[in-house]
Amino acid sequence: MTGENRLIDRHGRRHSYLRISITDRCNLRCTYCMPPQGIDWTPREEILTADEIVRLGTIFVGMGITKIRLTGGEPLTRRDFNQLAERLGALPGLKTLAMTTNGISLAKRAAGLRAVGLNGLTISLDTLRRDRFLQIAKRDQFDAVMEGIEAALAAGFAPLKINVVVMRGVNDDEILDFVDWAKDRPINVRFIEYMPFPDNKWSTGGLMPYVEMRAMIARDYELIPLLGEATAVGKDFRLAGHSGTVSFVTSMTESFCGGCNRLRVTADGNIKSCLFHPAEQSLRDAMRAGGTDLDVERLITQAVDGKQAAHPPMEELMTMKNRTMIEIGG
Ligand code: SF4
Numbered sequence: 001m002t003g004e005n006r007l008i009d010r011h012g013r014r015h016s017y018l019r020i021s022i023t024d025r026c027n028l029r030c031t032y033c034m035p036p037q038g039i040d041w042t043p044r045e046e047i048l049t050a051d052e053i054v055r056l057g058t059i060f061v062g063m064g065i066t067k068i069r070l071t072g073g074e075p076l077t078r079r080d081f082n083q084l085a086e087r088l089g090a091l092p093g094l095k096t097l098a099m100t101t102n103g104i105s106l107a108k109r110a111a112g113l114r115a116v117g118l119n120g121l122t123i124s125l126d127t128l129r130r131d132r133f134l135q136i137a138k139r140d141q142f143d144a145v146m147e148g149i150e151a152a153l154a155a156g157f158a159p160l161k162i163n164v165v166v167m168r169g170v171n172d173d174e175i176l177d178f179v180d181w182a183k184d185r186p187i188n189v190r191f192i193e194y195m196p197f198p199d200n201k202w203s204t205g206g207l208m209p210y211v212e213m214r215a216m217i218a219r220d221y222e223l224i225p226l227l228g229e230a231t232a233v234g235k236d237f238r239l240a241g242h243s244g245t246v247s248f249v250t251s252m253t254e255s256f257c258g259g260c261n262r263l264r265v266t267a268d269g270n271i272k273s274c275l276f277h278p279a280e281q282s283l284r285d286a287m288r289a290g291g292t293d294l295d296v297e298r299l300i301t302q303a304v305d306g307k308q309a310a311h312p313p314m315e316e317l318m319t320m321k322n323r324t325m326i327e328i329g330g
Pocket of ligand 1: 255256257258260262275276309310311
């Protein structure tokens with residue numbers, strides 16, 4: 001049953017956006033996401049099956065979710081991705097089915113993804129330089145990602161979102177290059193403040209605050225604010241004479257928790273009400289123990305009820321127990 005939203009927390013926030021991590025596997029090793037020593041992959045039998053993901057999708061949409069984003073690890077490493085996307089895309093009441101990918105296998109798959117019902121796409125790309133791609137992602141896949149981006153645009157994913165995690169002393173010298181790159185492309189370049197997760201070498205020194213990134217661009221360009229939704233994570237701007245736009249995701253220096261509408265499910269089936277809070281409940285175990293949809297709904301409602309108002313200050317996040325970024329899916 002769709003209709004009224006039953007995912008409203010104690011702070012009055014209405015949750016309509018679910019991020020589902022469908023695998024913790026990835027074919028890149030990005031330094032801000034994957035610990036240098038790697039992670040112990042979750043055994044396959046503990047990862048949600050396609051039937052379980054569709055069942056959860058159905059339950060969440062019935063409670064008021066209208067947007068689902070598929071994340072990972074790298075979601076396209078799942079062999080049943082297209083079938084899964086097709087089944088989720090067919091859920092009555094779901095308006096947006098999106099995905100965040102590293103783009104490596106998009107060149108061959110972009111058109112097919114449109115055909116199975118994906119109507120939103122975000123590609124992670126932290127540099128426009130091949131050598132630096134190798135430095136950040138530890139795999140020589142720059143060309144494949146760039147071909148993937150062109151294929152996604154050709155397949156009609158527009159505006160195509162490009163996530164750029166900005167790390168001082170690593171890629172902050174490319175901010176203006178990304179702005180130039182957006183001149184003649186229908187892309188939305190999203191400059192993301194570097195966030196602390198276990199073993200991702202985060203430091204306050206590595207953080208490039210929003211105000212500094214914006215000032216750097218404003219020296220050369222007129223940034224014209226775009227009105228976004230109250231729940232949006234990005235501060236959006238257009239630039240005169242540019243087809244593309246830029247956004248800033250400022251979770252560290254200007255957090256957007258007050259308008260948060262997001263819930264997460266991890267690849268092993270835990271609901272996580274907040275990116276930066278360790279509390280989790282297993283929906284997978286409830287389903288595998290023969291629980292009804294109502295039992296699962298109760299666990300979801302408990303998680304929403306217990307959601308914190310905002311994430312702690314960044315210094316506290318550094319020491320807080322949490323999953324690594326790759327195990328959450330952003
Ligand atoms: S930190 Fe938590 S509450 Fe804040 S925006 Fe992110 S998920 Fe929402």
